[in-house]
Amino acid sequence: MRAAVYRRFGGPEVVRIEELSKPRPRRGEVLINVRASTVSAADYRARTKDVPKGLKLVTSIALGFFVPRFRVLGMDVAGVVEEVGADVAGFRPGDEVIAMLGSRFGGHAEYVTVQQGSALTAKPRNMTFEDAAALVFGGITARALLSQVQLAPGASVLVNGASGAVGTAAVQLAHLAGSRVTAVCSAPNSDLAHSLGANRVIDYTRTDFTQETNVYDLVIDCVGNATFEQLEPLIKPNGALVSVISDLTGVINARSRSRRTGKRIIAGNVTYLSGDLADVARLASTGRFLPVIDKIYDLTAIAEAHRYVDTGRKRGNVVVRVTASPMPGPNAASIINIPVTPSVIS
Template sequence: MKAAVYRRFGGPDVVRIVEQPKPAPGRGELLVKVQATTVSAADYRARTKDVPKGLKLLSSTTLGFITPRIPVLGMDIAGVIEAAGPDVTRFKPGDEVIAMLGGKFGGHAEYVTVPQDGAVAAKPANLTFEEAAALVFGGITAQAFLGRTSLDPGTSVLVNGASGAVGTAAVQLARIAGAHVTAVCSGPNAGLVRSLGAGTVVDYTTEDFTEASAAYDVIVDCVGNVPFRHLQPLIKPGGALLSVVADLPGVLAAGLRSHRTGIHITAGNVPFTGADLAHIAQLAETGQLRPVIDRSFALTDIAEAHRYVSTGRKRGNVVVQVAGPPAGGGLVD
């Protein structure tokens, strides 16, 4: 099979297409023929080892210290089950699925194995494989974090980094719950986040949202660029801070800060579940949640996909079409 492999940490050009042995499913595993995947911020961090403060040593145990330990990146996939290992009962060959691979990676290849009890769900029937792949990384991450708090009609939610993969999903999920959403992004992305359900938009290039007098029930921080001391005054008593991107001091201090301030803080990694992914898929199938695709690339052009993600300016998701020609970019309506 063809796979996008990197043998050293560095820029986009370290990623090359090579031939690798096709994997075989083990007990309880599915062999998925990948149709589409994405290049996410997590792939960028893994390729460059540009990780939040204090996490380089810890992340090296997974990513590798000198050279990459997992040569094929890609945290998410949409594809078709080609074969099932022993004891598989939930899916069968021919089923169309989406899956979040997490720290196992492996999605930037023509085939990958997925445990049936992992974060895998039926693909929404109304979406193409490219659209379905664009749901996974941001959707399951946003759902996993928002699931750590309570969203009721009228809840006020601020999403920092609202135009990225996780941010665009968080805006929509909060809107679906009936919350009033304030989105922080650059001015050119204001129209996008408004179309997804944001009631208020703050352009961070002209306004510092931490200096506003408003307070929120929930802050979803998808960027990790604002110190806790600046966020705390913006969160209502008993509210929640969901730090999708957090450095090591922020992760270690979360419990103590929660106890001291009464703010419910979730920082760092959260578990990805099949139930969360199935919920995201159901919302998409009923038209409530839509994927956001910035650009699409063929697998053979994956270095260019990495190069674009490295600019830090992607809107939503950068899709890699593993089977067939790229579908073209744009917002999926």
Template sequence: MTELVKPVPAKDELLIRICATTVSSADWRVRSLEMPSGFGLLGRAALGIRRPRQPILGTELAGEIEAVGSEVTTFKPGDKVFAFPGSRMGCYVEYRCIAADGPVALKPSNLSYEQAAALSFGGSTMLDFFRRGSLQSGERVLVNGASGAVGTAAVQLAKYFGAHVTGVCGEANLELVQSIGADEVIDYTKDDFSRSGQTYDVIVDAAGTAPLSRSGRALTSDGRLLLVLAGLVDMIKAPFAGITDTRKVIAGPVAERPEYIHQLRQIAAAGEFVPVIDRCYPFEEIQTAHRYVDTGRKRGNVVIRIGRDPE
């Protein structure tokens, strides 16, 4: 823990007193410098050679606006909000400034601060992939790795968009994935979805275990494979997959768009997307929270509570 000077908002910024943040896979990767296959040297060059170049982690937050800049008219002190600084990080603090026209929106009243803090990372990731994958109502979607932060968001958002959803996870998480809306579930320890004979219009690989070489036989002739977690080789191959094949592979960095945050607010306010919370830790136990995420066994999101909850 380090004492920092309390920030002062610029004329177009909000000063947010943070009530909750999360330990996402992005935080884990930046801290540990554990990268997907092929990204070792590239990752370290971008994020830090021996330690993270960004000293304050945390990609998403929820809290209360304490002050606004002189030119801000869209928010006011006392507003409850959630925000997604994303790759800029910096949410493991008590106070953070963010542009009023940036990735920030009013907190849905039906969500707690802990739930609202967990809306953005998985939600924005899947809104971007479903946009690039042109998901249509009525299509059959399979989510590989359906019990993680991104996977649970993928299941709920695919259902919101009108898809028939099959979730793939371990036996311990089958009931969870069903409870958030999956029409069917597959225990990957007992059945291989790629050899079942069933085909899907869209396959979401949030676990990094279903590249085209495996998923191809489970895709329809015009199916799309969304590689949320991909190694360097698969990412390089992705743009060329459609040249000799009617199926498409979509991979690469997620676009961080402020409109995704506003869309997530609308979906969550309608009760169609409720982030799954595995565990909540106080700010003082953030090391313990990271150690738990390191185990690779978390279900949904791990949340950090910061300071006093105004609710």
């Protein structure tokens, strides 16, 4: 099978297309013929080992100290079940599925195996594989984090980094929960944030949101560019802070900060559950949750996809087309696609 392989840490040029042996499903595993995946911020961090302060040792244990432990990146996939191992129930060859692979990666290849009990669910029938792949990373991450807080209708929510994969998902899910959403992003992404459900947008290039007097029931930080001391005053009593990106101090001190402030502080690893992914897929199947796609690249242009993600300017998701996807049926949901430069699609 074809796969995008990296054998050393570094820039986009370290990722190259190679031929690898096709995996076989073991007991309890599902073999997926991958049609599409994404290049996410997690792929960037794994490839470069550019991680938040204090997490270098922890991530090196997971990713490898001197050479990559997992040679194929890609945390999410959309594809077709090719084969199932013994004792697999609920999936059979031919099923169209989406899956979150998490820290074991492997999505940037024509085939990958997934445990049936992991974050694996049916693909929305009204979407192409490329569109469905764009649901996974941001959607399941935002859903998992929001499930840890109680959002009453009318709650006020601030999303810092509202134009990224997790941010665009968080804005939509908070809006669907009946919240009043304030999005922090750059001015060119203002229309996008409003279209996803944001009631107000703060242009971070003109206004420092941490200096405003407004307070919120929930602050979701998808960027990690503000300290806890800057964010804590923005949270109402009994409110919550969700740090999608946090350094070691933030992870270690989350519980003590919660006790000290009386505010729920959530930081650290996300547990990916099939139920959360299925919830996102159900919302997408009815058009209530929309995947946001910035650019689409063919697998052969994987290095270019990584190079674009490295700019830090992607909006929503950068999709990698592993195998061409057929067009969806007439009841397809509306997908938000940022205009794609034709030269990057092959």
